[in-house]
Amino acid sequence: MSHILIIEDERTIADIIVFNLEKEGFSTTVAADGEEGLRLSLRDGIDLILLDVMLPLMDGWTLLCELRKTRSTPVIMLTAREEELDKIHGLELGADDYITKPFSMNELKARIRANLRRVGYAVQDRPRRSAVKGLTVNPGLMQVQREGEVVDLSAREYALLTLLMENPGRVFSREELLSQVWEFDGFLGDLRVVDVMVRRLREKIERDPSAPEILLTRRGAGYFIDGGAQST
Numbered sequence: 041m042s043h044i045l046i047i048e049d050e051r052t053i054a055d056i057i058v059f060n061l062e063k064e065g066f067s068t069t070v071a072a073d074g075e076e077g078l079r080l081s082l083r084d085g086i087d088l089i090l091l092d093v094m095l096p097l098m099d100g101w102t103l104l105c106e107l108r109k110t111r112s113t114p115v116i117m118l119t120a121r122e123e124e125l126d127k128i129h130g131l132e133l134g135a136d137d138y139i140t141k142p143f144s145m146n147e148l149k150a151r152i153r154a155n156l157r158r159v160g161y162a163v164q165d166r167p168r169r170s171a172v173k174g175l176t177v178n179p180g181l182m183q184v185q186r187e188g189e190v191v192d193l194s195a196r197e198y199a200l201l202t203l204l205m206e207n208p209g210r211v212f213s214r215e216e217l218l219s220q221v222w223e224f225d226g227f228l229g230d231l232r233v234v235d236v237m238v239r240r241l242r243e244k245i246e247r248d249p250s251a252p253e254i255l256l257t258r259r260g261a262g263y264f265i266d267g268g269a270q271s272t
Contacts, residue, residue: 042087042156043067047077047103048118049095053141057090060145061152074098081107088156090148091135093119093126101133108134114155114195118143131236136196137222158199170205172266173254175245177205184245191244196221200237201245204255209267211258238263 044061048054049072058068069086071077074095081089081103089107093100104115117130117138127138137151170177174187184191184201193201200221204212212220214234222233242249256264 041065041067043069043085044152045069045071045077045080045086045089047071047074047081047089047095047100048092049073050092056145057148060149064149066152072096074100074103078103078106081113082111086113088114088116088152090116090118090152093117093130101129104130104133104135108192108194110192112192112194112198114158116148116151116155128232128236131233132240134194134197134240136194155195158195170202170208172205172208175254177202186245193241193244197237197241197244201241201255204263204265208265211262211264213262217263234263 044066046054046057046068048057048070051072054070054072058070061068069080071080075097077089077091077095078098080086091100091104095103100117100119104117107113107115114136115134117127117135118141119126119130119138120141127140130138136155139148139151176185177183178185184193184198200217203217203220214231217234218231221237238255239249242252242255245254246252254266256266258264
């Protein structure tokens with residue numbers, strides 16, 4: 041049973057989410073402000089976080105920044121804002137997904153399952169290690185190391201990296217990556233989502249993100265991992 045932490049100060053919305061998720065077999069915990077939400081999000085046993093942006097005591101952006109210092113728990117942002125820059129900002133800070141209020145419970149449940157499935161798939165179904173230029177991906181442990189040092193990635197960053205690492209030398213268009221890593225039509229048409237994630241990945245895995253050696257760009261075509269990557 042997956043445990044979902046809901047960080048939402050509007051009690052009516054939180055209650056509706058709890059009712060629908062528990063009816064589907066999820067267990068839930070609710071935090072009504074950002075400080076309580078951060079404290080609970082750092083506990084073990086949280087499988088996914090639904091995080092509202094506008095919260096008392098600590099806003100969702102700040103909470104996400106603090107969380108990402110130590111945890112890679114999948115985070116879906118809940119926001120009433122429709123501006124694209126707000127959505128991109130959340131992804132830049134390490135969110136895995138977002139959904140704009142008002143949303144349907146069917147869509148929310150589908151997004152939750154997709155994000156949980158992404159993590160489970162990476163752990164259970166990809167036994168081979170991949171390595172290139174000092175970067176090693178160990179799917180069995182869902183762990184990435186750069187020259188022996190563990191690199192902390194969000195679930196979505198990890199999914200993007202493993203897809204590219206398993207296909208060294210293959211150029212993926214941004215449309216392909218959007219379809220395979222994000223899955224939902226809600227992102228389609230906003231290719232900046234991919235660019236943001238690639239930039240975040242480069243900051244974590246490259247010696248010099250401004251001159252990448254591992255995650256490369258084929259101008260006008262897409263992104264790829266250096267063809268020297270090897271699987272064992």
